[in-house]
Amino acid sequence: MVNSYNRYSVNFTALSQQHFRLLCRLINPQQVISLTLTNEYDGLNEIDLFLSNVRHLQSFTRLQNLVLENINENQFDSLLKYANLTFITSFSMSIKHPGRRIAQVTEKLLTSIITQPGLRQLRLSLSYLNVLRTGYGTVSMVRYLFVRHWNKINDLYEIFQSCPHLHTVVLQEDLGRLDFNGVREFKPRSAFHQIRSLTLEEFMEDIEILELVLAMVPSLNHLTIIGPYSNLNLDGHRWQHLLEINLPQLKRFEFFLRPICIDKRTLDELETFNTTFQTPFWIEQKQWFIIVEYRTKSLSNIRIYTIPLCTRELVCDLEFTQLPSLATTMRTEHNNVKRISVELDESIDVSAERQEIFNNYRFSKITDLTLVFYSSWSGSLLPLTLMAIDITNMVYMTLAYHCKKSVSEDVLKLVCSWLEQAQNLRCLEIYGEFLEFVTSSQLESILSILQHRLQCLEIRIKHLDQMKIFLERCDNLSRLKFHFDKNISKEIKQWFNDNTIGSICWGEYHSVFVWLGKLNTQCTLPEINQKRMKVDSFS
Known part of the structure; x- marks a missing residue:
């Protein structure tokens, strides 16, 4: 059955070294239709390990989907020099140092992929976009295009011209990178009516730039904008005028405009601003429902968004107050949020009104959760958060502990209950002084839940015993990152050199990353088990 399945x-993401090497040996290239390779940490270069075992992709003759993340150019050239990508339909690549000009050989290889007749989906993370200009007489058959790190508005016209079958475009830029040179002189010579969906992520709401982009795609029926918001003059009336003039066929408009520093406004000004999004155009004609909210303690911090939420990342700030809107009473079940951060502090007012607002949200796609505990934090906020988040799909969890008090038993029970439900949890990061304020029994409760699930761990430690206790209790760990104030990197590296086989350690002055090899059971494990180290020794 295994030999016949093709x-x-x-x-190869997040594998232990043993499984990584084993998979390299067992893999039959001609049976693989999708391959994902990544350098997850700088200095580790897992793709080099793949190359040392597989060498290149020449034998992967049936590949339809190829994903290369954080790859350097030498690795890319070695992998694809002899590759046969006749059947490729989807290609994704993010390159190290995306701002640099790529070498000619890399550009040639990329162009050969982009012009494959079967390619339909393309995701690129690099600012040098000449590879998307396929040249006169040559076109790309791509339907879906994602570009990260783009920084020249003038490039878009030639890219769209080289991809006449484009239907969906996602443009993601780094703030402050956009090149405005020549923007005012740029006049699109024609429109690209084939593009029906456009997403702008991390997009500063400069009205002039936005109008130029929209002028190239007048047939959009779906527009998404995610980014910072600093201009209250761009209110509901101006948005209405912009959309009616530039996008007459638009059916779906969604946005999430998060706050950056703006001049402090009065509550009356914010309420007036809010009413511009509660007009018949928004509510009756388009049925686009908008929420405007502000941080209660600071009227200079606002965010504006449509529901359901279109952003993939959300800081769940319980101190925000929502202004009156039909949307505030709606129950949203299909939010797109996958990564959520919740700040917990007992100084936050958890009024009945706030609980009712929070109860209207359901986050069913969460894979990454961050809990931030501040001084004198209150466990009463955790149940409120639990009600809104479905954690059955959660893979990553971060605990940021910034409290100088011991963890209460009530809160520990809630956290443990949560961890028990998170059956897919694989990666845990703990920041702050967590180990200084947790008791031995409390940590034992957490580790007993995660014993067979946890694969990746990142935590701050003070000495080696704290590191060893996790290695003893969690039997599926493959990747670890330790942070410390006192420089103990030499001791950590020496311990793994003496007690494991094939572990790779890489680090700087205040941190060490370990790609765990095989524990030396003849020496280390009996010693650990006999001593049965106590968590009490942490403090």
Whole structure:
């Protein structure tokens, strides 16, 4: 059955060294249709390990989907120099140092992929976009295009011209990188009516730039904008005028404009601003429902968004107050949020009104959760958060502990209950002084839940015993990152050199990353088990 099956999707992300090497040996390239390779940490270069075992992609003759994340140019050239990508339909690549000009050989290889006749989906993270200009007489058949780190508005016209079959475009830029040179002189010579969906992420709401982009795609029926918001003059009336003039066929408009520093406004000004989004155009004609909210303690901090939420990342700030809107009473079940951060502090007012607002949200796609505990934090906020978040799909969890008090038993029970439900949890990061304020029994409760699930761990430690207790209790760990104030990097590296086989350690003055090899059971594990180290020794 295994030998006859020929549609394997192989993902080398977050594997232990043993499984990584084993998979390299067992893999039959001709049975693989999807391959994902990544350098997850700088200095580790997992793709080099793949190359040392597989060498290149020449034998992967049936590949349909190829994902290369954080790859350097030498690795890219070695992998694809002899590759046969006749059947490729989806290609994704993010390159290290995306701002640099790529070498000619890399550009040639990329162009050969982009012009493959079967390619339909393309995701690129690099600012040098000449590879998307396929040249006169040559076109790309791509339907879906994602570009990260783009920084020249003038490039878009030639890219769209080279991709006449484009339907969906996602443009993600780094703030402050956009090149405004020549923007005012730029006049699109024609429109690209084939593009029906456009997403702008991390997009500063400069009205002039936005109008130029929209002028190239007048047939959009779906527009998404996610980014910072600093201009209250761009209110509901101006948005209405912009959309009616530039996008007459638009059916779906969604946005999430998060706050950056603006001049402090009065509550009356914010209420007037809010009413511009509660007109018949928004509510009756388009049925686009908008929420305007502000931080209660600071009227200079606002955010504006449509529901359901279109952003993939959300800081769940319980101190925000929502202004009156039909949307505030709606129950939203289909939010797109996948990564959520919740700040917990007992100084936050958890009034009945706030609880009712929070109860209207359901986050069913969460894979990454961050809980931030501040001084004198209150456990009463955790149940409120639990009600809104479905954690059954959660893979990553971060605990940021900034409190100088011991963890209460009530809160620990809630956290443990949460961890028990998170059956897919694989990665845990703990920041702050967590180990200084947790008791031995409390930590034992957490580790007993995560014993067989946890694969990746990042935590601050003070000495080696704190590191060893996690290695003893969690038997599926493959990747670890330790932070410390006192420089103990030499001791950590020496311990793994003496007690494991094949572990790779890489680090700087205040942190060490370990790609765990095989524990030396003849020496280390009996010693650990006999001593049965106590968590009490942490403090």
